[in-house]
Amino acid sequence: MDLSSINPILLLASLMVAATPILLAAIGELVVERAGVLNLGVEGMMITGAVCGFIVAISTGSPWLGFAGAALGGALLALIFGVLTQVLLSNQVATGLALTLFGLGLAALLGQGYVGIKAPPVAKFPIPLLSDLPVIGPVLFRHDPIVYLGITIIAATSAFLRYSRAGLILRAVGENHEAAHALGYHVIRVRLLAIMFGGACAGLGGAYLGLVRVPQWTEGVTAGAGWIALAIVVFASWRPWRLLLGAYLFGGVTVLQLNLQAAGVALPVSYLSMAPYLATILVLVMMRSGRAPGSLGQSFHASR
Amino acid sequence: MKIKTLLAGTGIALALATGAFAQDPTKVGFIYVGPVGDGGWTYEHDQARLAVEAEFSDAVETFYVESVPEGPDAERVITQMALQGADLIFTTSFGFMDATVNVAERFPDVKFEHATGYKTADNVSAYNARFYEGRAIQGHIAGQMTESNIIGYIGSYPIPEVIQGINSAFLHAREVNPDVEFRIIWAYTWFDPAKEAEAASVLIEQGADVILQHTDSTAPQAAAQAAGNVITFGQASDMAEFAPFPRVSSIIDDWAPYYIERTQAVIDGTWESSNVWHGIPEGMVGIGEITDAVPAEIKASAEVMIEAIRAGEYHPFTGPINYQDGSVWLEEGDVADDETLLGMNFFVEGLAGDIPQ
Numbered sequence: 203m204d205l206s207s208i209n210p211i212l213l214l215a216s217l218m219v220a221a222t223p224i225l226l227a228a229i230g231e232l233v234v235e236r237a238g239v240l241n242l243g244v245e246g247m248m249i250t251g252a253v254c255g256f257i258v259a260i261s262t263g264s265p266w267l268g269f270a271g272a273a274l275g276g277a278l279l280a281l282i283f284g285v286l287t288q289v290l291l292s293n294q295v296a297t298g299l300a301l302t303l304f305g306l307g308l309a310a311l312l313g314q315g316y317v318g319i320k321a322p323p324v325a326k327f328p329i330p331l332l333s334d335l336p337v338i339g340p341v342l343f344r345h346d347p348i349v350y351l352g353i354t355i356i357a358a359t360s361a362f363l364r365y366s367r368a369g370l371i372l373r374a375v376g377e378n379h380e381a382a383h384a385l386g387y388h389v390i391r392v393r394l395l396a397i398m399f400g401g402a403c404a405g406l407g408g409a410y411l412g413l414v415r416v417p418q419w420t421e422g423v424t425a426g427a428g429w430i431a432l433a434i435v436v437f438a439s440w441r442p443w444r445l446l447l448g449a450y451l452f453g454g455v456t457v458l459q460l461n462l463q464a465a466g467v468a469l470p471v472s473y474l475s476m477a478p479y480l481a482t483i484l485v486l487v488m489m490r491s492g493r494a495p496g497s498l499g500q501s502f503h504a505s506r
Numbered sequence: 507m508k509i510k511t512l513l514a515g516t517g518i519a520l521a522l523a524t525g526a527f528a529q530d531p532t533k534v535g536f537i538y539v540g541p542v543g544d545g546g547w548t549y550e551h552d553q554a555r556l557a558v559e560a561e562f563s564d565a566v567e568t569f570y571v572e573s574v575p576e577g578p579d580a581e582r583v584i585t586q587m588a589l590q591g592a593d594l595i596f597t598t599s600f601g602f603m604d605a606t607v608n609v610a611e612r613f614p615d616v617k618f619e620h621a622t623g624y625k626t627a628d629n630v631s632a633y634n635a636r637f638y639e640g641r642a643i644q645g646h647i648a649g650q651m652t653e654s655n656i657i658g659y660i661g662s663y664p665i666p667e668v669i670q671g672i673n674s675a676f677l678h679a680r681e682v683n684p685d686v687e688f689r690i691i692w693a694y695t696w697f698d699p700a701k702e703a704e705a706a707s708v709l710i711e712q713g714a715d716v717i718l719q720h721t722d723s724t725a726p727q728a729a730a731q732a733a734g735n736v737i738t739f740g741q742a743s744d745m746a747e748f749a750p751f752p753r754v755s756s757i758i759d760d761w762a763p764y765y766i767e768r769t770q771a772v773i774d775g776t777w778e779s780s781n782v783w784h785g786i787p788e789g790m791v792g793i794g795e796i797t798d799a800v801p802a803e804i805k806a807s808a809e810v811m812i813e814a815i816r817a818g819e820y821h822p823f824t825g826p827i828n829y830q831d832g833s834v835w836l837e838e839g840d841v842a843d844d845e846t847l848l849g850m851n852f853f854v855e856g857l858a859g860d861i862p863q
Contacts, residue, residue, distance in 0.1 A: 207689075207712045207713065208712065209711060209712075212711045213711075216704075216707060216708070216711065220704060223700075310541065310543075313543070314543070317543035317545060319747075320728070320747065323732075411699075411700050415700055415703050415704075416699040416700060416703045416723075416725045416728060417728045417732070418699075418724060418725070418728055420541070420543060420544060420545065420699045420723050420724070420725070421540075421541035421543050421544070421573070422540075422541055422573060422697065422698075422699075423699050423700065424700070425695075425697075425698040425699070425700055425701065427700065456701070456704060457704065457708065460691050460704055460705050460708040461708050461711075461712070463690070463691045463692060464658070464689045464690070464691050464705075464708050464709055464712050465689075465712065466689070466858050466859040470862060
């Protein structure tokens, strides 16, 4: 056992990177659920975003256009879910699961000709001055721009939900869609927009895996990250800043687990892998405020 | 009368035609643990499937199911394949072993071929490749190339096949570099690019400048490339897109000759249950080109070792070799027997850490 070989600074830095894809997917899903929609298709949207981002990045040579393409791809796939569940009133759970399966298949199909190709590199973007700080610099300020974007989205979402009028409407739609409708708000439109935002974020998360973490296209590249994102939303009891904590916890356990192994610590891997899920259950049991939005998962039609 | 004669004539003609020309093609099924596009393990199995198709053209029909999880699901998929009329089924991952044997009991007329396992039955053959021969070459090169003297190893599951690889690579790295040490991460997956990339990054952060992988995707190669000063070896497939650096050589699995031979045996009706373990001499294990990133003298000595293994003059597990606790496993000049290797569940002397149970 040689714990000294684990460098805490590098550990924390790679924790932030490992958490970014699930963080992005989870914040999107959080907004969707706050609007009262349960979209279980996160995994499918992530992987579709990953393949769209990869294709765009390869054909344009720009990873940034790739990320834009990923967001668009994810949003379009989410829109299918939106139309099915909001306009055609299909069951959200079943449609969401179907979206995951569909997304996995679609991504495999689209990615056929892209196996084994290398993605254009994404440069790190150390923030001037701040990145030179001891300890904090390498941990926080020497990442690629998407890591910062993830945190920015968290902050923006938190502010949007808490302080803006539109955020209030979105929460109203999620808590009680009939009341929101009676007040004259367009429930379906709000939900469709939220669903598309969720898809775009999931797509970005997927593209982060495909363009930065793995940098290549392989089928099944997301490998269950979408499900972890769903768990994090519950863990965070639908609050953006807690979600950041949750993503670092889940991402941190992955990285820590590998670090401990490499350092030769004889701790069964399975315990560490279980830990975040146990934490999620604990949080659900212990936190009273962890109440799901009132209309979560229910279909809405103005005639009822 | 006339019509009757005509009909009878047609009937006979048809019977002749079907008998002589339109013989039912032999159906060969493949069960893959990962996607065919993984660029590694499953990719090579699929290349071999395509080779079977090319060899027999219309006489054989192949089909496959990819990304089949190891476990109860596998049994369902294999059963489905047998019900679809497959004559021969290749199940290409260690974890499919029990499922294959179970299904085989229920379909005595279907022939099964299970990769990398040890159980056989009247209609189940086992076939495996001596990957540890390739690992010896990797260890030999890696031990001389490393500057930090830390070699990172991404293991999949702690099963004999993987442990053989670790021991073989380590023995040959130590042989050329007494200071070398191995850092091992068990990924508990054959295929999870994100996790494999993560594992590679962690090993690199902890000072490894050589990454050996026993998982199927090319993600660790990409992680090494991003790090810039780390070398890797292609696993299962050549992974030539990462040559000449970081990928400096590779182990290539070549299943095609075996698959063609076994399919031919089914067509001829001469198929019999067998248990083969082929390596470099038979061509089932190939060593990918050693690139110019490796100094010429290291490359030359590696090639000498390859030839010695090919000629059967050298066995990677030749004593003296001790167990991890220092007790003797093989005396000077002794060679490991296949039974011990197939059940290998111990590290050799010098490796740190325990094998998870």
